[in-house]
Amino acid sequence: MARRTPSAQELHRRAVATYVKAGGEESVQRVITAVQGLTKKLDQWYAHQLVDLEVTAGEWAVVTSLAKAGEALTPSQLAELTNVAPSSMTHRLDKLAERGLVERSPDAENRTRIHVSLTDAGWQLFSVAIRGSDVVESDVLQDLSDAERGELARLLEVVIARLDDIDA
Amino acid sequence: MARRTPSAQELHRRAVATYVKAGGEESVQRVITAVQGLTKKLDQWYAHQLVDLEVTAGEWAVVTSLAKAGEALTPSQLAELTNVAPSSMTHRLDKLAERGLVERSPDAENRTRIHVSLTDAGWQLFSVAIRGSDVVESDVLQDLSDAERGELARLLEVVIARLDDIDA
DNA sequence: TACGAAGTATTCGATATCGAAATATTAGCA
DNA sequence: TGCTAATATTTCGATATCGAATACTTCGTA
Numbered sequence: 045m046a047r048r049t050p051s052a053q054e055l056h057r058r059a060v061a062t063y064v065k066a067g068g069e070e071s072v073q074r075v076i077t078a079v080q081g082l083t084k085k086l087d088q089w090y091a092h093q094l095v096d097l098e099v100t101a102g103e104w105a106v107v108t109s110l111a112k113a114g115e116a117l118t119p120s121q122l123a124e125l126t127n128v129a130p131s132s133m134t135h136r137l138d139k140l141a142e143r144g145l146v147e148r149s150p151d152a153e154n155r156t157r158i159h160v161s162l163t164d165a166g167w168q169l170f171s172v173a174i175r176g177s178d179v180v181e182s183d184v185l186q187d188l189s190d191a192e193r194g195e196l197a198r199l200l201e202v203v204i205a206r207l208d209d210i211d212a
Numbered sequence: 213m214a215r216r217t218p219s220a221q222e223l224h225r226r227a228v229a230t231y232v233k234a235g236g237e238e239s240v241q242r243v244i245t246a247v248q249g250l251t252k253k254l255d256q257w258y259a260h261q262l263v264d265l266e267v268t269a270g271e272w273a274v275v276t277s278l279a280k281a282g283e284a285l286t287p288s289q290l291a292e293l294t295n296v297a298p299s300s301m302t303h304r305l306d307k308l309a310e311r312g313l314v315e316r317s318p319d320a321e322n323r324t325r326i327h328v329s330l331t332d333a334g335w336q337l338f339s340v341a342i343r344g345s346d347v348v349e350s351d352v353l354q355d356l357s358d359a360e361r362g363e364l365a366r367l368l369e370v371v372i373a374r375l376d377d378i379d380a
Numbered sequence: 381t382a383c384g385a386a387g388t389a390t391t392c393g394a395t396a397t398c399g400a401a402a403t404a405t406t407a408g409c410a
Numbered sequence: 411t412g413c414t415a416a417t418a419t420t421t422c423g424a425t426a427t428c429g430a431a432t433a434c435t436t437c438g439t440a
Contacts, residue, residue, distance in 0.1 A: 049289065050281075052375040059280040066279075066342040069350060071361040076254070076349045078368035083251040085375050086244070087295060102396080111234075112227040113218075120418060127255055132397045134420055156405045156418045174234040181244045182237060183378050187370050193239040199364040200246035202355050207220040207253050210351050270426080287389065300427045302390055324388040324435045 056081050086181070093176050097169065102128065103140055104173070107162065110146065111170045116159035118151075145169060224249050254349070261344050265337065270294065271308055272341070274301075275330065278314065279338045284327035286319075313337060 050058070056077055063073040087101070094104050105126040110117060117125070123133040137160060140146045145166040151157035162170070185193055218226070224245055231241040255269070262272050273294040278285060285293070291301040305328060308314045313334040319325035330338070353361055 049292070053369075053373045055280065056369065056372050058282050062280045062282065063342065063346075066339055068342060068346045071358065071365060072346070072349050072353055074365035075353060075361060075368060078365065078372050079247050079250055080254070081372055082247055082368065082375070084295060086248070091295070100396090112223065112230045114226050114230065118418075119420090127252060127259070129398050130418080131399075131420070131422090135396070154406070154418085158419070171234055174231065174236060178231075178236045178240070180378070181240050184371055184374060185240055185243060187374050188367065190239065192367055192370075193243060195363065196367040197239060197242035197246065199356065199360055199367075200243060200250065201221075201224065202360075203352055204224050204246050204249055205221045206352065206355050207250070210348070268426090288387090297428050298388080299390070299392090299429075303426070322388085322436070326389070 052081060052085065082184070086184075089180050090177060093173065093180075097173060099169070099173075102126065102136055103145075106133075106136060106140060107145065107166055107170055107173075110160065110162045111167070116149075116161040118157050119160060122160060140166075220249060220253065250352070254352075257348050258345060261341065261348075265341060267337070267341075270296065270304055271313075274304060274308060275313065275334055275338050275341075278328065278330045279335070284317070284329040286325050287328060290328060308334075 059077045059081070060070065060073045063077065064070050090104065091101050094101060099107070105128075106122055109122055109125045113125075119133045119137060120130050122137075123130040126133075128136075137146060137148065141148060143165075144163055146160055147163050149159045149161070151159055188196065227245045227249070228238065228241045231245065232238050258272065259269050262269060267275070273296075274290055277290055277293045281293075287301045287305060288298055290305075291298040294301075296304075305314060305316065309316060311333075312331055314328055315331050317327045317329070319327055356364065
């Protein structure tokens with residue numbers, strides 16, 4: 045039994061202090077660190093849930109990317125969206141196609157491209173998993189009022205809107 | 213050249229719509245989706261920067277975890293913090309120790325445990341990388357006023373404070 | 381004290397991922 | 411039209427990661 049693992053709150057506090065000491069601006073680090081800490085916790089919970097569905101985190105990322113896009117995507121786009129090398133996507137898609145969760149079809153206009161889309165089974169898996177994760181996500185925000193959730197969402201969306209301008 | 217990749221804002225909008233259609237609550241999904249989208253973008257930028265330093269994302273996660281903790285950690289703790297299997301950590305630490313960035317030392321009280329800590333070179337690498345990433349992070353938040361940043365940080369920290377209660 | 385259960389790091393074989401090269405198609409332009 | 415550069419996917423060899431098994435230590439308790 046290890047020395048008690050520090051709470052997420054304590055980890056956050058220390059992380060911000062470390063970054064500030066290293067020269068980071070406090071208001072920036074409080075936000076960035078909290079966002080990353082939250083995502084990490086969410087990822088851990090998702091991974092736990094996905095075991096039951098016999099899907100790896102990487103495979104789940106492909107399924108959600110396709111679901112969220114609302115249209116067919118190419119292997120390259122999926123690699124970009126899921127932060128993985130294009131060559132890795134080939135194998136992932138092989139496995140997903142083998143299980144009947146996605147299907148590949150040729151692009152009519154450009155024969156170097158391939159369209160990847162969710163099958164009915166893929167959509168079904170997506171729905172099942174979403175119902176599970178939504179429970180956790182609601183719990184996470186339960187200490188915020190409706191007004192606070194709206195404000196939090198608004199502020200985050202201001203940040204999101206700027207993302208593309210930065211890496212351009 | 214692929215069909216133009218949708219903007220982060222457009223991806224966010226679609227993702228929220230998809231989750232809501234699948235039965236998720238909108239106020240929840242707007243927040244969760246934005247947080248995940250932001251983290252993904254940050255990860256992409258970090259990965260780009262880390263190439264120059266000859267450090268993989270996984271190795272960087274170990275370095276930052278140790279820096280943020282402010283104390284020595286065990287391989288198990290590092291595996292937990294970086295979302296990786298304990299057996300994978302062994303090899304990562306081997307490589308990091310080989311490069312002189314971390315060092316292992318025995319735990320005086322419990323001989324099954326090992327203490328991992330940053331060397332001076334490890335701290336130096338951390339400092340250099342932080343200076344680089346802080347620039348990007350500040351850019352990300354540039355559309356928010358000081359008051360808004362504070363409010364955003366406050367709201368996120370409320371959420372962070374709840375994390376441990378949930379998976380307990 | 382002694383002994384079984386639990387904790388901790390590592391090893392090992394199978395699989396996933398990476399970066400570079402290969403293959404094929406399309407776009408730009410002289 | 412040709413020819414070169416750029417795109418997109420896949421293949422391939424090297425490396426990283428995973429889950430299970432292993433070796434050892436510590437804890438709980440009879």
